[in-house]
Amino acid sequence: MEQVNQEDWLDGELREAAPYIDDEGFTARVLQQLPPPRRSHDLLRAVILLGMTFLASVLAYVASGGGRFVSITLERLVALPALWIFVLALASGLVIAAVGATAAISRDRGLQA
Amino acid sequence: MELTDADLVARIFVDDDQHAFGELVRRHQSAVRGLLRQLTRTDVALADDLAQQTFLRAYKNIRSFRGEARFSTWLYRIAYNCFREDARRRKEFVGIDEEQLQAQRDPQVVDPGLRHDLMRALSLLPLNERSAVLLCCQNGLSHDEASRVLDIPLGTVKTNVLRGREKLKRMLADWGPN
Numbered sequence: 001m002e003q004v005n006q007e008d009w010l011d012g013e014l015r016e017a018a019p020y021i022d023d024e025g026f027t028a029r030v031l032q033q034l035p036p037p038r039r040s041h042d043l044l045r046a047v048i049l050l051g052m053t054f055l056a057s058v059l060a061y062v063a064s065g066g067g068r069f070v071s072i073t074l075e076r077l078v079a080l081p082a083l084w085i086f087v088l089a090l091a092s093g094l095v096i097a098a099v100g101a102t103a104a105i106s107r108d109r110g111l112q113a
Numbered sequence: 114m115e116l117t118d119a120d121l122v123a124r125i126f127v128d129d130d131q132h133a134f135g136e137l138v139r140r141h142q143s144a145v146r147g148l149l150r151q152l153t154r155t156d157v158a159l160a161d162d163l164a165q166q167t168f169l170r171a172y173k174n175i176r177s178f179r180g181e182a183r184f185s186t187w188l189y190r191i192a193y194n195c196f197r198e199d200a201r202r203r204k205e206f207v208g209i210d211e212e213q214l215q216a217q218r219d220p221q222v223v224d225p226g227l228r229h230d231l232m233r234a235l236s237l238l239p240l241n242e243r244s245a246v247l248l249c250c251q252n253g254l255s256h257d258e259a260s261r262v263l264d265i266p267l268g269t270v271k272t273n274v275l276r277g278r279e280k281l282k283r284m285l286a287d288w289g290p291n
Binding site: 010011013014015016017018019020021022023026027029030031033034035037 | 129131134135138139142143146147150151161164165168169172173227228231232235246247250251252253278281282285
């Protein structure tokens with residue numbers, strides 16, 4: 001029993017012997033030394049991706065004769081029976097939802113890792 | 114609602130959010146600086162330099178934090194590694210000799226304040242016992258967490274805590290409960 005009291009006493013004294021240390025500019029000094037945030041690289045990456053997408057879209061538009069294939073496809077779609085259009089819309093929705101869910105799960109795993 | 118350490122780490126991970134990192138530094142600076150001050154035998158300037166190194170290293174390696182341990186445990190491990198590397202460079206003497214121990218027990222050289230005596234007694238412990246006692250008894254880590262921080266087997270941590278405590282009790286025998 002006395003042994004337990006001794007240990008409690010010692011642990012208590014040890015905890016009390018470690019008072020809170022005021023920040024006094026410590027955090028600011030650490031933050032000053034951090035490397036610049038990655039955001040600039042992300043912005044550059046976004047600009048490159050958007051630029052490439054725009055360029056590819058323009059090329060596809062020109063190569064496809066002014067996008068005539070879009071209007072032809074739309075005309076064919078309109079001519080389809082209503083049931084087919086419903087099935088196509090449902091399938092597209094499912095594919096997009098599956099891709100979104102996969103991306104969210106992989107991102108979540110990345111965060112947990 | 115206050116964000117948890119894990120939330121803040123996720124913000125740094127995803128957006129490189131330095132404000133989130135600042136909040137983590139504010140939360141843990143006292144514990145990390147306190148631990149390093151004890152490890153460096155109250156060399157405040159050196160301890161604060163090592164604490165800065167600790168947080169910078171934590172920021173650079175934040176992606177290696179897997180969330181298996183508490184963020185504070187992960188930080189202590191980095192802090193201890195920074196201290197150990199510095200001590201290796203300085204070839205710190207980590208032993209304790211019986212003369213020092215006797216000097217502590219001699220009433221003529223014992224300082225009046227218990228806090229002062231405790232700090233002095235701690236500083237006289239060998240590094241392996243001092244660090245184990247500091248982490249487990251002062252900072253509230255479990256033996257298992259301390260073994261990860263110190264990168265030594267669980268049994269060794271338990272032995273070091275036991276030995277360190279015994280020596281502290283001997284050195285502080287006059288102050289203990291009767």
